[in-house]
Amino acid sequence: MFKIIKFDIYRKIVKIIKKYKNIVIARHISPDPDAIAGQIGLRDSIRLTFPNKNVYAVGAGVSKFKYLGSLDKVDVTQIEHALLVVLDVPNFERIDGINGLQYDAILKIDHHPPLDIVGDVDWTDDTKSSTCEMLINLLLDTKLVIDLKIANALYTGMVFDSDRFLLGTTTVGTFLTVTKLLNKLPVDITSVYNNLYYKDMSELKFYAYLINNIVISDNKFGYIFIEKETLDKFGMDASSPSHFVNDFYYINQLVCWAFATYDERLQLYKVNIRSCGPDINEIANKYDGGGHKLASGCRIKKKSDVEALMKDLDAASKVYNDNE
Numbered sequence: 001m002f003k004i005i006k007f008d009i010y011r012k013i014v015k016i017i018k019k020y021k022n023i024v025i026a027r028h029i030s031p032d033p034d035a036i037a038g039q040i041g042l043r044d045s046i047r048l049t050f051p052n053k054n055v056y057a058v059g060a061g062v063s064k065f066k067y068l069g070s071l072d073k074v075d076v077t078q079i080e081h082a083l084l085v086v087l088d089v090p091n092f093e094r095i096d097g098i099n100g101l102q103y104d105a106i107l108k109i110d111h112h113p114p115l116d117i118v119g120d121v122d123w124t125d126d127t128k129s130s131t132c133e134m135l136i137n138l139l140l141d142t143k144l145v146i147d148l149k150i151a152n153a154l155y156t157g158m159v160f161d162s163d164r165f166l167l168g169t170t171t172v173g174t175f176l177t178v179t180k181l182l183n184k185l186p187v188d189i190t191s192v193y194n195n196l197y198y199k200d201m202s203e204l205k206f207y208a209y210l211i212n213n214i215v216i217s218d219n220k221f222g223y224i225f226i227e228k229e230t231l232d233k234f235g236m237d238a239s240s241p242s243h244f245v246n247d248f249y250y251i252n253q254l255v256c257w258a259f260a261t262y263d264e265r266l267q268l269y270k271v272n273i274r275s276c277g278p279d280i281n282e283i284a285n286k287y288d289g290g291g292h293k294l295a296s297g298c299r300i301k302k303k304s305d306v307e308a309l310m311k312d313l314d315a316a317s318k319v320y321n322d323n324e
């Protein structure tokens with residue numbers, strides 16, 4: 001039964017890709033390696049499989065993840081009758097870089113709980129560790145081409161989103177995906193990890209600042225506001241704190257934690273939330289954010305709203321502790 005369903009969705013995905021000449025691949029704002037590797041890997045695969053198609057990976061780039069490949073600088077308002085491929089994001093509000101795009105259909109591949117995006121072809125499975133895990137299986141089991149560069153990128157996304165196969169989203173299927181991929185192509189595991197985990201001392205000094213300044217409530221909820229002056233002092237930018245939020249797992253005093261970083265360019269707070277207890281996804285949704293049950297983010301204009309979010313997270317942590 002499972003195999004038939006899988007085959008059917010793969011068949012539909014290849015069919016809709018075949019049908020469109022112009023294909024725009026998008027993902028969420030504030031992209032992580034799962035989002036960026038997913039769009040670059042799928043773009044390159046479609047280009048190799050169907051050389052006559054125009055395929056673009058859109059959205060703002062992140063210099064830290066440049067090693068995964070380049071995004072396309074393209075004016076999407078000039079593209080007509082496109083297939084919009086949406087990866088790693090469940091809601092329209094959080095799609096990056098498609099304003100003014102005229103698309104005729106949506107192909108969605110995502111591992112977040114479903115929200116308002118419904119694809120004409122829709123493969124949404126929130127039991128998967130990463131969008132890249134889904135894409136690796138798609139590429140290995142269809143005629144879509146996969147080469148070593150694509151494999152390295154997609155493997156990076158899978159390692160990142162599962163936090164090195166450590167998060168609860170890691171399944172037998174995740175390891176089977178690794179086995180299948182490594183049987184087919186010699187993924188350079190060492191360089192994947194080097195790219196993801198090498199740090200500068202300046203970053204570690206900033207990490208020390210976070211450790212020293214996070215405020216932890218009686219309910220094991222930790223939070224910190226990171227203003228522009230702090231970012232400047234440590235030579236960080238507004239997306240830097242998000243690279244440290246996963247380093248707060250395995251601390252006895254925390255069941256949930258949030259970083260609120262002021263982004264001067266966007267004039268809002270970027271909030272990164274993680275949990276090893278209470279579900280945070282719905283709380284993030286309440287503030288127009290989103291993500292997973294235990295890993296979410298929001299962008300919030302008013303500091304008072306960020307403070308209200310922190311209160312909600314603290315209350316959810318209390319409920320969680322009381323029930324433990």
Ligand SMILES: [Mn+2]
Nearest residue numbers: 034088131161
């Ligand atoms: Mn993801």
